[in-house]
Amino acid sequence: MQRYLAGRVFALVPVLVGILAAVFLLIRLIPGDAVQLFLGTQVEMTPEQMTELRRFLGVDKPIWAQFLDYGSRILRGEFGVSLRTARPVLPDILARLPVSAELATLSLLIAVALALPLGIASAVTRNSTFDVLTRIGGLLGLSIPNFWLGAMLILFFSRYFHVSVGRYVPLTQDPLATLRSLALPALALGTAIAAILMRYVRSALLEVLSQEYVRTAHGKGLRRAAVMVRHALPNALIPVITVVGFQLAYLLGGTVVIEEIFALPGMGRLALQAIFQRDYPVVQGVVLVVALLFVLTNLLVDVLYAWLDPRIHYG
Amino acid sequence: MKRWVANRVAPIGLVIIVFGIAAAVLAPVIAPYDARRIVPQDALRPPGGRYLFGTDGFGRDVFSRVLMGSRISLVVAFLSVLIALLLGTTLGLTAGFYGGWWDGLSMRVMDVVFAFPAILLAIALMAVLGASVANLIIAIGIVYTPQFARVARAAALSIRGHEFIDAARALGLGNLRILRRHIAPNVLAPITVQVSLSLSLAILSESALSFLGLGTQPPTPSWGNMLSEGRQFLELAPWNAIFPGLAIMMAVLGFNLLGDGLRDLFDPRWR
Numbered sequence: 001m002q003r004y005l006a007g008r009v010f011a012l013v014p015v016l017v018g019i020l021a022a023v024f025l026l027i028r029l030i031p032g033d034a035v036q037l038f039l040g041t042q043v044e045m046t047p048e049q050m051t052e053l054r055r056f057l058g059v060d061k062p063i064w065a066q067f068l069d070y071g072s073r074i075l076r077g078e079f080g081v082s083l084r085t086a087r088p089v090l091p092d093i094l095a096r097l098p099v100s101a102e103l104a105t106l107s108l109l110i111a112v113a114l115a116l117p118l119g120i121a122s123a124v125t126r127n128s129t130f131d132v133l134t135r136i137g138g139l140l141g142l143s144i145p146n147f148w149l150g151a152m153l154i155l156f157f158s159r160y161f162h163v164s165v166g167r168y169v170p171l172t173q174d175p176l177a178t179l180r181s182l183a184l185p186a187l188a189l190g191t192a193i194a195a196i197l198m199r200y201v202r203s204a205l206l207e208v209l210s211q212e213y214v215r216t217a218h219g220k221g222l223r224r225a226a227v228m229v230r231h232a233l234p235n236a237l238i239p240v241i242t243v244v245g246f247q248l249a250y251l252l253g254g255t256v257v258i259e260e261i262f263a264l265p266g267m268g269r270l271a272l273q274a275i276f277q278r279d280y281p282v283v284q285g286v287v288l289v290v291a292l293l294f295v296l297t298n299l300l301v302d303v304l305y306a307w308l309d310p311r312i313h314y315g
Numbered sequence: 316m317k318r319w320v321a322n323r324v325a326p327i328g329l330v331i332i333v334f335g336i337a338a339a340v341l342a343p344v345i346a347p348y349d350a351r352r353i354v355p356q357d358a359l360r361p362p363g364g365r366y367l368f369g370t371d372g373f374g375r376d377v378f379s380r381v382l383m384g385s386r387i388s389l390v391v392a393f394l395s396v397l398i399a400l401l402l403g404t405t406l407g408l409t410a411g412f413y414g415g416w417w418d419g420l421s422m423r424v425m426d427v428v429f430a431f432p433a434i435l436l437a438i439a440l441m442a443v444l445g446a447s448v449a450n451l452i453i454a455i456g457i458v459y460t461p462q463f464a465r466v467a468r469a470a471a472l473s474i475r476g477h478e479f480i481d482a483a484r485a486l487g488l489g490n491l492r493i494l495r496r497h498i499a500p501n502v503l504a505p506i507t508v509q510v511s512l513s514l515s516l517a518i519l520s521e522s523a524l525s526f527l528g529l530g531t532q533p534p535t536p537s538w539g540n541m542l543s544e545g546r547q548f549l550e551l552a553p554w555n556a557i558f559p560g561l562a563i564m565m566a567v568l569g570f571n572l573l574g575d576g577l578r579d580l581f582d583p584r585w586r
Contacts, residue, residue, distance in 0.1 A: 151542065155553055
């Protein structure tokens with residue numbers, strides 16, 4: 001297990017360097033001069049001041065040296081300074097992180113809570129009306145844009161229940177209020193994942209149910225429920241973990257859009273505001289933090305899977 | 316019942332897609348009004364009567380705008396998936412076939428692109444490139460390239476060891492010829508499925524970006540920016556948000572159904 005872990009972490013290094021390079025180069029794609037970007041259009045400067053500022057910002061060096069500078073600053077936790085508020089970027093991002101993380105976690109919980117029972121019931125009652133309806137529901141869930149579903153949920157609940165989505169309250173203050181403010185956004189974000197997981201649970205369970213050892217278990221007189229719980233479900237559900245891993249990207253990316261609809265003060269909303277204010281260090285910081293978060297959670301999922309599945313050798 | 320579903324799925328998807336493409340192509344003919352025609356005294360009329368889907372805050376006909384919006388959505392989706400397809404399959408096929416340093420390098424690059432959540436990468440690219448339809452196509456194309464690269468590489472790898480490839484080489488065929496004549500046709504099935512599923516994702520991405528204000532810019536109607544404008548009077552005139560959303564859902568559903576059906580056809584394990 002330790003060797004497996006070490007190998008996985010080591011394999012991440014080139015990807016992490018690549019992510020850093022991509023985020024660094026992203027800003028170079030902007031047409032125009034770095035100093036001009038820093039100043040905006042309001043400030044007039046003499047050429048001497050410009051040269052001075054260029055040296056101050058480090059953009060007078062060759063690009064590889066700038067990248068090394070950038071990398072070493074990131075390693076020290078210096079993510080740059082906002083062009084609008086002049087405050088360090090990282091603390092502001094980290095302050096918003098819990099909102100996005102809570103939203104993503106709750107969405108995943110809702111998705112799993114919907115997908116497992118529906119997927120299992122659908123596989124067990126294969127080809128029944130229930131199965132067909134569930135599968136159609138799954139396809140619809142997959143096709144609904146999450147931001148539209150969010151808007152429709154807001155509309156539906158305010159029109160028929162006169163409930164409006166509450167303002168976000170931090171988890172540490174009042175967990176119930178947090179849950180209340182995140183329930184609808186998490187449902188909007190979790191639906192597509194529920195659909196994907198449900199389809200996967202169904203087909204994985206169907207495949208396992210057709211295996212010989214399941215027939216053997218039936219043959220030796222075990223009751224249906226016992227066969228399911230002891231033999232079929234564990235083998236069908238362990239691979240579902242990897243599917244959850246694939247959906248982490250959707251979850252983390254989706255928070256940006258969902259936060260915007262429900263006016264949640266998360267990282268995504270911070271990034272969007274920064275984009276419209278041309279505050280590139282903030283955009284850069286959020287993109288980097290989310291990518292790192294994604295890579296790390298993915299690693300966690302892989303390790304969990306390896307730990308749970310006895311067929312995988314850690315060698 | 317199940318076979319019935321499996322066999323009907325792809326054709327239903329195809330019908331939805333053909334219907335959608337026809338509506339997009341014929342939009343200027345079908346649309347009852349100019350999508351940009353502003354009639355202030357007709358603002359926020361509910362659906363029915365002269366306005367099938369109602370009107371928006373400027374008194375523009377929502378039905379005509381949904382029709383015209385389909386053009387942007389479909390054009391962006393098709394062109395961006397074309398970019399991802401050409402770039403991704405070329406990378407994947409050559410990586411899987413040649414192996415070695417080229418495989419290592421190109422797949423690490425794909426890993427890095429893959430390490431960013433798709434929609435976030437598209438948002439970041441649009442933020443620096445600037446909002447325009449051309450940039451929209453480029454950004455979405457880049458985001459979906461790794462999927463094609465992986466599918467193509469896996470297929471090329473699985474075929475590389477087969478005897479008919481060795482036979483072709485023994486006959487003196489060059490690498491390029493083997494790639495084109497023997498390997499490319501064999502990756503066709505998984506790539507076709509990928510094209511269909513990517514088209515559905517591309518439509519979702521385009522509408523999400525336009526919804527956020529980073530994609531198609533008003534006054535050009537697109538489903539995403541219509542939804543964004545409609546959100547202002549969500550309670551007062553919900554049809555402004557409902558219809559573009561339904562249009563997105565139908566288009567995405569069509570490509571999902573087709574992709575699903577094709578996958579069942581090519582790979583019976585998934586049934």
